[in-house]
Amino acid sequence: MIRRLATAALSLTTLLALTACGADSSADASTDGGQVTLTVGDQAKTLQTIVAASDALKGAKYQVKWAEFEGAAPLYQAVQAGAADTGYSADLPALQALSGGVQVKNVAALKNDGRHVGLVVREDSGIDSVKDLKGQKVVVSSAKGSVSEYLLANVLKQNGLSYKDVKVQYLLPTDAQAAFASGKIKVWATFGVYQAVGLEQGGRLLVDGGDGRVSGIGFINASETALADSSKKTALADFLKRLGTALEWTSTHQDAYAAAIEQRNGADASVARTLASAAYSKVLPITPGVNRTVQGVADLMNGIGVLEPNVDVAESADTSLLK
Missing domain, CATH: 3.40.190.10 (Periplasmic binding protein-like II)
Incomplete structure (x- = not known):
């Protein structure tokens, strides 16, 4: 069992490395021939697996192009370079990106229980x-x-x-x-x-990290360039709602979601179950409460010299896409 799990972990990391620089130009959404394409930054096929398994993009009136990365840091570098319209991560990597000058706005919050x-x-x-x-x-x-x-x-x-x-x-x-x-x-x-x-x-x-020891909050963010494009902004607002539906599906269909991770990511069954149980389960609007919670994260990490300069979390949000 130990050897199998260790091998599975290494295989998953190899998978991440292989997908780090790729971009899947095929969209899971049906389109009406329109020209709007939303390039969604992803990590290890996480979001696209959820969206595909739940069929959340059925009937969408825009194309989705997936941009794959190993982790949050290269994803945010791609957003900064214009290679992706969106990014997502846990709260602290998003804060690090903002602190480093990446031109993004947080447009929605993600939530889990922190036990991962x-x-x-x-x-x-x-x-x-x-x-x-x-x-x-x-x-x-x-x-x-x-x-x-x-x-x-x-x-x-x-x-x-x-x-x-x-x-x-x-x-x-x-x-x-x-x-x-x-x-x-x-x-x-x-x-x-x-x-x-x-x-x-x-x-x-x-x-x-349960019981509030970590916030359990993550962020979906978008480049300021994408937000300045009214067509992309409209598509992103619709995508956020569909992703919320997809995440709700994962919380009530964990076996089906784990099977999708195995099929699309090549993960071992035990790894797939772990990943499924640790997933974010909600897409939420960015509220003053969310901003206060994450500001506490920023202030603590700034105080120990990890986050420099500090970030004003509320000023880093665009709350117009998801009410």
Whole structure:
């Protein structure tokens, strides 16, 4: 079981790398011959798998072109370069993009329960509580400013510790997984399928992102260039509603969604179930409450030097597309 999960995780990462630079010009939407094409940034076929499995684009009056990337950072670079009209990510990567000057506006919020992010420790680590992390090396996957790093920073603060009380090292998930499996890592801040694999490889969940330890909020954003195009803006507003319907479908059809992940992404069945259970389940308007919650994330990460300069979350939103 351990070997199968580890192989599945590595296979999924290989899949991500293979799709990182590609763009699928075929649209799952039917069109009426119009010229409007919305280029939607995606990560590992996540959104297009959801949309295709739920048939959410049936009858759409525009074309959808999918632009594939391995993660949020290259996706936002593509949006900045005009190669994609939209991006999406968890809250902190979106904040990093905005802080770095990417010309996007958050147009909708995504929501899950946060349990797909966790701090995993080895069974023999002697670490039984967050306070035991003082003086320890913590490996964060994958890059500076990931949602797993926010979980680490937040739980340290909640337990009276400083971020300087731990020694942070950044490792890509597959590298960290191999090191964790060999016993070279005692504490791993990770997410999704890698969290599941770590728990199968002699790991124990110290704490996850549930109960508000991470916001559970992600963002769909759009380039300012796309938003200035009235036809694209209209298409994007319709796409957001259809994506909301598709995400609701995933929450009530997890077996069918997992099967779609296996079929379209080539993932192992256990990986597919993990990914299906960790999916965002709602598309929501960006409200003052959403902005306040994510501003708290921004302020904490700015305070420890991870997010520089800070971001005004409310000013980074366009609330006109989804009421």
